[in-house]
Amino acid sequence: MLKTSTILLSATSILCLTAALSYINLEPVLAHSQEPDQQTPTRTAPPRNSHDFLGLGPAPDIAAAKLGESIYKENCATCHGPTARGAQGPNLVRSVLVLHDEKGEEIGSVIKNGRPQGGMPAFTNLNDTQIYDIAEYIHLQVELAANRGLYTHSDTITSGNSEKGKTFFAANCATCHSITGDLATIGTRYPQPAAMLARIAWPSTRGPRQATVTTNDGKKLTGTLIHYDDFETTLRTDAGVTSTWSTPTINVDIPDKLAGHRALLPKYTDDDLHNLTRYLMTLK
């Protein structure tokens, strides 16, 4: 009994010793120095675009894709659909093989050899350049689906009624706005429906706001807000004098130019917005 426990004890101590050794010997053998600048070469500043942002891999070769379009339509569209989204043949935009293809190497092999078991013939009539162009056309279709940075709003409005928009305007907007005054040419300035709708709903202009600061001794200063948060307020007066206060010690009055728009936001139906958009687009 005693012997057994001694052996157990020894076994435990060996384990502990191993653990202790690992503490002693494997103590921060620093893999990197304290100056990481020398460890990692600075990466070159990448272009900031949605393709890189999303990590979509090699960008499609647009010129080749253009050439590939007609070859694709002639040879592939019947089975795979005009934009490669599938017909009686599989969808290629969501194809694992297509998504793994970089420059036609995988796609090319399928085009050349066909897929007899799946009923796809070999396209021996196509040369390597044509195959590359087809592959790039397919890659462009993937890009158009996956890269949402390329999406665009419609240039035309499909719904909305100009007369109803006019009525809504008269009832809700005409106190502040005039179709012969400030909005006389708004349709020219916002010819795109989504931009017009956004302008109607919330016409905020970015940039510093005007404010009046009342200090705790009753002094009033009016000017441009340079900085404003829960803690600090900085105002530049029209005379060019800049002052900073602790925000809780002052009163800041900012004229709310968008009060009317704010009040309308919860009231709009989508139809109201579409009607107004259509109506204001006629003001040119």
Added chain:
Amino acid sequence: MKLRILVIVTLVLTLLTPTVLLGQSAKPRGLDPKALTLFHQPADTWPTYNGDYSGRRFSDLSQINQTNIAKLKVAWAYKITGIGPLRGIGNPVIKSTPLMVNGVLYFTIPDHVFAVDARTGKELWRFDFEDHGGHLLGQRGVGMYGNWIYFLTPDGWFISLDSKTGKERWRKKVADEKLQYFTTMSAVIVKNHVLIGVGGDAMDVRGYLEARDPETGEQQWRWWSEPLKMGDPGSETWPNQASMDHGGGMTWLPGTYDPDLNLIFWGTGNTNPVFAGQGRKGANLYTDAIVALNPDTGKLVWYFQASPHDTHDWDNVETPVLFDMIIDGKPRKLLAQAARCGYFFVLDRTNGRYLVSKPFTNTANWSKGIDQRGQPIPDPDKEPKVDGSMVDIPINGATNWPPPSYSPLTHLFYVNASEGYGVAYLYDTSPEPEGYAGGGSGTFDPRSSLIALDVTTGNIKWKHIPKGEGSEGGGISGGILTTAGNLLFTGDSNRLAAFNPADGAILWSQPLNTRVSNGPSTWTLDNQQHIVVAAGDTLYALTLTGE
């Protein structure tokens, strides 16, 4: 006899080693599994992304409290250097919550892991990875099991590192970046399972969550966000097999775990195609849901769908926060989530039944109320339209990934919210759209806010709307931490601010280089409570003595 003495001496030495030889400097050591608890993690450890398994981000520490908060100062700052702009993103931003184990902080940005001495802010090691694709939007941090660190790369590599040296032990491919999956999660360790979720909704792929072996990295199970085939439970919410196969539902934020119930709770992301619902009529289970799974098998136990038939990109991945509370005299095991779709949910976490289901910003006008289970009912008229459809939730959602908090002292749930209106557009009107197929536009009457919600009613107890607009300063940012010192920490303007959790009054603030970019955390080292927070490329540690 001699042997016995040697054994005893060895034992004594062994026991003394950690304290005697390691002294007061940071020496990376393993994580004691006992530190992983539902509530109340040890004071000297922050062992998981959320601190404990509950996701409450409430700390029992009270050394820093309302009476002495004025003395809280920056003790050290660690600024990331030598890493250039990230592809497509720009300058590095720390969104991860650092683990703190045995005096060492472990945190990340995409492609990089840092080990920093928690006492001094000195770098101990750094692991640099070169990705071959994937989205570099964020990285939530590492997971830890014993001596091993687990890290996920933008292109789907699951890497195990030695916590002492930062040397790679092995790597396993867990997600295919060519299909536009990417991995950003802080791995969650439950028993001998390393739980990994995935992101990526550009190409209409299936979401999944998987468990891997902490020693070998081999897959133990994988749960898919959609039923596998028609006829399976939930498949009745999809029109056909293809729509399920391409239905999305990513699992990109760490979930929570109740050891007593042996359940993990996970949020699933938006449905695909993102803004176009015409090719996937139905509720689209189990996307945009909270799911309760068995961590040993990956089997679904219950679900609650937050945004059925989502057409607004409202990932429901926000932390499902676990807490216990006595309601009407009965002890209840509850789960709360402030969801991106604008609803606040409180559920019984044993079965998913709802207690509260209520909008927490505007009216959530994309829904027509709630069904018998408390799930919002989507309004078909508020789906994205070619000419736009306005909702009273910003297009990026009423809240997002920054972690919320629940305090058992106030019984309030705290969330950083976005308020305003957005317009959802449909671009792809074909019967079988692909990708995003639409998009959001406009942010009307926008503001950020810090909201305290009563968990028994879903009513707003208080709300703080910061002064200023983005261009002037102002704005709530980052995640939330509450403590037994009756403090709530979060980002406000370019500062870390402490609020009174009872009424939202600002008690203290510390200017930082830029906006808070992660969830603040806290732990004690050498009897000194530290608050740790990141702003952009810099990690700050604050103590009562400061420098």
